[in-house]
Amino acid sequence: MKRRTLLQSGSIVLSLGLPHLAHGATILTVRVWPAPDYSRVTIESDGALKATPLFVPSPPRLAVDIEGITLNPALKELVGKIRADDPNIAGVRVGQFAPNVVRLVMDLKRPMRPQVFALVPVANYQHRLVLDLYPEQEADPLDALIAQHLQADAKPVPAPQAAASAPTPVSADPLADLLAQQGKPAEKKPADAPVLAIEKGAAPALSTASMVKNTNNLGKTSANTxxxxxxxLDPGHGGEDPGAIGPGGTREKDVVLRLAHLLRDRINASSVNGNAMRAYLTRDADFFVPLQVRVQKARRVQADLFVSLHADAFFTPDPQGASVFALSHGGATSSAARWMAAKENKADLVGGINVKSGDATVQRALLDMSTTAQISDSLKLGSSLLGEIGRVGKLHKPRVEQASFAVLKAPDIPSVLVEAAFISNPKEEAKLRSDEYLTQLADALMRGIQTHFAKNPPQARNRVSG
Ligand SMILES: [Zn+2]
Structure with missing residues (x-):
């Protein structure tokens, strides 16, 4: 039997029929969150589950024995919930392996680094067993950049339209994706793509060499024009974390992703002093991205600005209007700002992160670096955005507020968090559901970004190590 082979191929020792698990837990529901970054399976139950994972590299499979449960319809549904287009999971089989042990076997599309961990009840969730599948091959953005730079001279620059319609390669390297969209032919594109300027008549066609953000220029500080x-762009929440939910059921995570897409379109059609602008989304689908990972992702592509998008809630339906936040050195500028930061900083608890995964400490040290210049720049960016938002909607506060938001802690990138509206206010919830308002808002944010760059031209940047 195949299953027997699988079991014997690992060094795992199964403890079958544990007497202390006489009263097993019941599986309530299973959820699947596929994304190129990683795919997650969440198994929610009314009691803690004990799971023993076993990864088999060839062909790549993850087997997980879950003790103390019997196979029930909720768990069987998992099989049908794996989408054919899941970038990481090919399929799942579940079976009652022993009287109180369910074995789940996931067939994987590529080699993976699985993480299996449990979460205690939080928010509306009971016990969760989380199976995260991270692709093993995670390209180093700098390697990818240099490779593209070396290819650049021989390759023509395709038209933006052609690039947009090209198949999106599944890549673990965000900057490579951006550059592919920008000017470099995607892998499957024909080599004879037409050569066109990025903006007809106005901006020059950018060579890939100039797009690699000075990697060809390491150590120099010459102005790069x-x-x-x-x-x-950082659409808040996602996946297991719906963010705030409006009285009509509108979910913050959906609204902010829609807003991010609208703003991305505008950014990708814009330029600053002849330099093309490109949006990079920290998440481009419905999956959870931990707060520190959002910061890391922005740093990996050496973003010039970081804009986190939210639409949060209050206990009562009355509060309304947009707010813009920057990081604070210590205390918050108001108790409302402190409350909002504390609320946003809880996203990881609801979204679910593996606290034992190790690199969190290093990241925290990095993010506690001095941020005086960053805060000053962030306040400038924030007030440009606030000024424009105020022309299309109500403002909650007429100035940029400050508090200790974890997601704003990139020490080298001006970072703001925009609360587009209060989703808890029925009128504002209705606005957030309307494409008309979201479009106005995206236009306003775009104008705000342009205003900021007009006053604070982007600096030449050299690669920041780390
Ligand atoms: Zn939020």
């Missing part, structure tokens, strides 16, 4: 300006 011909480079890609990257705006990191």
């Amino acid at each position: 011909d480079r890609l300006i990257i705006i990191a």
Whole structure:
């Protein structure tokens, strides 16, 4: 039997029929969150589960024995919930392996680094067993950049339209994706793509060499007037973390992703002093991205600005209007700002992160670096955005507020968090559901970004190590 082979191929020792698990837990529901970054399976139950994972590299499979449960319809549904287009999971089989042990076997599309961990009840969730599948091959952005730079001279620059319609390669390297969209032919593109300027008649066609953000220029500080300006857009929440939910059921995570897409379109059609602008989304689908990972992602592509998008809630339906936040050195500028930061910083608890995965400490040390200049720049960016938002909607506060938001802690990128509206206010919830308002808002944010760059031209940047 195949299953027997699988069991014997590992060094795992199964403890079958544990007497202390006489009263097993019941599986309530299973959820699947596929994304190129990683795919997650969440198994929610009314009691803690004990799981023993076993990864088999060839062909790549993850087997997980879950003790103390019997196979029930909720768990069987998992099989049908794996989408054919899941970038990581090919399929799942579940079976009652022993009287109180369910074995789940996931067939994987590529080699993976699985993480299996449990989460205690939080928010509306009971016990969760989380199976995260991270692709093993995670390209180093710098390696990818240099490779593209070396290819650049021989390759023509395709038209933006052609690039947009090209198949999106599944890549673990965000900057490579951006550059592919920008000017470099995607892998499957024909080599004879037409050569066109990025903006007809106005901006020159950018060479990939100039787009690699000075990697060809390491150690020099010469002003680079011909480079890609990257705006990191960070749609809040996602996946297990719906964010705030409006009285009509509108979910913050959906609204902010829609807003990010609208703003991305505008950014990708814009330029600053002849330099093309490109948006980079920290998430481009419905999956959870931990707060520190959002910061890391923006730093990996050396974003010029970081704009986190939210639409949060209050206990009562009355509060309304947009707010813009920057990081604070210590205390918050108001108790409302402190409350909002504390609320946003809880996203990891709801979204679910593996606290034992190790690199969190290093990241925290990095993010506690001095941020005086960053805060000053962030306040400038924030007030440009606030000024424009105020022309299309109500403002909650007429100035940029400050508090200790974890997601704003990139020490080298001006970073702001925009609360587009209060989703808890029925009128504002209705606005957030309307494409008309979201479009106005995206236009306003775009104008705000342009205003900021007009006052604070983007600096030549050299690669920041780390
Ligand atoms: Zn939020």
